[in-house]
Amino acid sequence: MSTGSPTPAFAAVQDLATRQAHSPIADMFSEDAERVTRFTRRAAGLHLATDKQRWTPEALKALYAWAEERNLLTWRDQLFSMTPVNITEGRAAGHTALRSNGVPAAKKAAETRARLKTLVDSARSGALLGQPVEAIVNIGVGGSGLGPKLVVNALKGPDSLPTTFAANVDGAELQEALKGLNPATTLVVLVSKTFTTLETMMNAEAVRSWFMSHLGEGALAKHCVAATAAPERAEAWGLSRDNIFPFWDWVGGRFSLWSAAGMAIPLSLGWAAFDELLQGAEVMDTHVRDTDLEDNMAVHLALLDAWNRLLGASSRAVVPYASRLAYLPGFLQQLEMESNGKGVTTKNVALEHPACPVVWGDVGTTGQHAFFQMLHQGLEKIPVEFILVANSRDGHDGHQKALLANGLAQGAALLRGKSKSKVREELKAKGYNDQEIEHLTPHMVFEGDRPSTTLILDRLTPKRLGALLALYEHKTALLGRLWGINPFDQFGVELGKQMARTLTPRLEGARDPAFDPSTEALLKVVTDMRQHERQEPA
Ligand code: F6P
8 A cells, every 4th residue: 555646735845854854953043033933832821932943934834835735724623523533433532522612512521520520529528428538549541541640640739639540450550559548538430431441440340349348348339430431331330320420432532531531630639620621721722723824833733743753753752841740751652652653544545654753751850860861962863842830839949940940951952962172172171181082072072953842831730731731632633634644543552452362361271372482482481480489489
């Protein structure tokens, strides 16, 4: 399969990318006095600067023409009006309806939110369990855990309820999540769109036993609530209908934190925070929905990612300079890579170029003492996305200033680098002799000319976080459209799950089914080690 010859606007973008792939970013500043403003976008309280990226006004213009060729804004409008843009599953992608009033689906969402608010009030007042809930445990994986975990950790304060998360089928995680909790005052939130996911169902069964052994029969129905698009399965599993909160097939798992799937957020942080999170997302939605290509922040980011891919970047590092955003890179990995890590277009044609880059990262400043070595001196020039928060409500302002100084300095250093002559001069000033200087200089040169983006929030409030996450959602969806793929399905996660189901019996002694020689050999190693352990416990 082949996409054939590229469409005219895309061919122009490709051509320009080939010509500009090695144009120095510093020259772009000297050639364009308006560069900083030209590559700045502001929306929903967020400030986005992409002037340190390797792109020019000419590139932007070509990219806008490509976006028009792709009917990007028409597709955006279809997304907002709940047209079934998820064409492989025949569904709308209605996450924006979860935070708006515009479409009929929003009414359903509002009704569920009203029920959720009653739950949150009764959990906190003591009406739900006969005493106030003291701890929340969220059980759910992928989109049913990553978003709530990110938001709760980003926004928790002194009045928040302690909240733990168990996603993995590794029993160690659930054990840790339940450690020290009093079952009588614990509320467990089971989140699963399908209510069939292996990890979640195994952890749910373990929770059933935990409640049973501590509180006896009947506790489960009281202490467990669920968010799911399969309420009948949750009921059959043993939950009371009153404790089941729906979301719908038109809400993709990785876009679901705004629905009942995010219920750990209001349970943990209180209703006002959740409400404001949704408001912030809605402000971003309005911006994305009502703004033309040129000024649209999500379009800008989507075009940049597509452009960087054409320049050859196979990954993007996301580095929030805020410990509270530690789970953002992990959240974005699912959002972006599960959405756009695909190889076939909506027209059933193989892509000629890989779409989604690898998304990875960790918080600054700690990342500076780990992977930044490679960002500064590795041969690949990996675009970095810095996220800064101007004002912090934590700790001493001295810490905050140091954090900001480091975040800003890293972007500047990646761009400027350090020349040979500068390195020599510095070494000379430190008293090194000529031979030592010759020997050390190549190792201490920073080539510079490395692209980065800086996104700045004035502070990390629920509104700003809502806007930030909605921005990433929109960028991801728009990129899917630009690349011609469906960003809303995820068939790629199925094969491994299927094979795990057939492999499990082999760990239990079955002889079939047979796997490839490598996996057979590994199975034998694992089986032998397990047998040995049983004979001679460590
Ligand atoms: O395995 C991928 C996936 O289907 C994600 O898309 C989803 O967010 C996650 O698993 C959890 O699924 P569920 O909410 O149905 O348990």
